[in-house]
Amino acid sequence: MTAVPARGGLSFSRVSVAYDTSRGPVPALSEVSLTVAPGEFVAVVGPSGCGKSTLLKLAAGLLAPSSGTVTAGGVPVAGPGADRGVIFQDYAVFPWLTVEQNIGFGLTLSANRAEAREREARVAHYLDRMGLAEFRHALPKTLSGGMKQRVALARAYVVRPGTLLMDEPFGALDSQTRLAMHDLLLGVLRQEGTAGLLITHSVEEALYLAARVVVLSARPGRIRAVMEVPFGRARDHALLASPDLARLKGEITALVMDEYRRQTALDRRPAA
Ligand SMILES: Nc1ncnc2c1ncn2[C@@H]1O[C@H](COP(=O)(O)OP(=O)(O)O)[C@@H](O)[C@H]1O
Ligand SMILES: [Mg+2]
Incomplete structure (x- = not known):
């Protein structure tokens, strides 16, 4: 197997945040x-x-x-x-779109637009991997919290950020x-x-x-600390x-x- 090129990455350099509140600034990061x-x-x-x-x-x-x-x-x-693909804890999904439409949503936006056939293939892949294939036409309100969260995960993965x-x-x-x-x-x-x-x-x-x-x-x-995890990639x-x-x-x-x-x-x- 050929190695996949490493992508993305972040750097924070001496970043501080203080929130402005009615009681004055609340320092959150230093x-x-x-x-x-x-x-x-x-x-x-x-x-x-x-x-x-x-x-x-x-x-x-x-x-x-x-x-x-x-x-x-x-x-x-x-x-x-x-x-950057963002996944929050509160399963942010669009309530008016089906499971399938939610997962494919990012692939319809100009920045990540994919051909219809490619889009369908990628969405089908994640519907299957997430155990959501049976629910492809369901609306989020009919799903459990855990299922909604899987939709949110798939929606982020499918655009390959x-x-x-x-x-x-x-x-x-x-x-x-x-x-x-x-x-x-x-x-x-x-x-x-x-x-x-x-x-x-x-x-x-x-x-x-x-x-x-x-x-x-x-x-x-x-x-406070940064710990290396010594288990390699496997x-x-x-x-x-x-x-x-x-x-x-x-x-x-x-x-x-x-x-x-x-x-x-x-x-x-x-x-x-
Ligand atoms: N929009 C905001 N306005 C004022 N204070 C905030 C705001 N968001 C977060 N905070 C405060 O900043 C601190 C850090 O918040 P947060 O980053 O959400 O913490 P964590 O995710 O570790 O629980 C908390 O004290 C929180 O109350
Ligand atoms: Mg938090």
């Missing part, structure tokens, strides 16, 4: 520097409210940093773009579907050479999918039972819990 190489998949963990979604929104071009720079594929991020930006995309899935979706994602990354940033609450999921795991500190999020379920994974999971969980305690103390502090 001096974050992080590079995701082309074809590299990086996971981010950290306590709730530490700035993870903020980091993803910067890369998606939905938010501009207060200071610092963000690039995607080597180009400064100035807004959303077809080079250089970079995937994923904010807790597997949280709503039952545990078997989640494992199946992990393996499907690993296949997509390998076949397409895609880079990505995954926000997750699950340290185990981060270790199973990513080449590196970034631990963010309590708010404002700073980089991941399978046997890994989930390995002592190496258990050890890393323990180390990362201890860091996250440390930051969780700091975050909880911050949240309890009365507003100034």
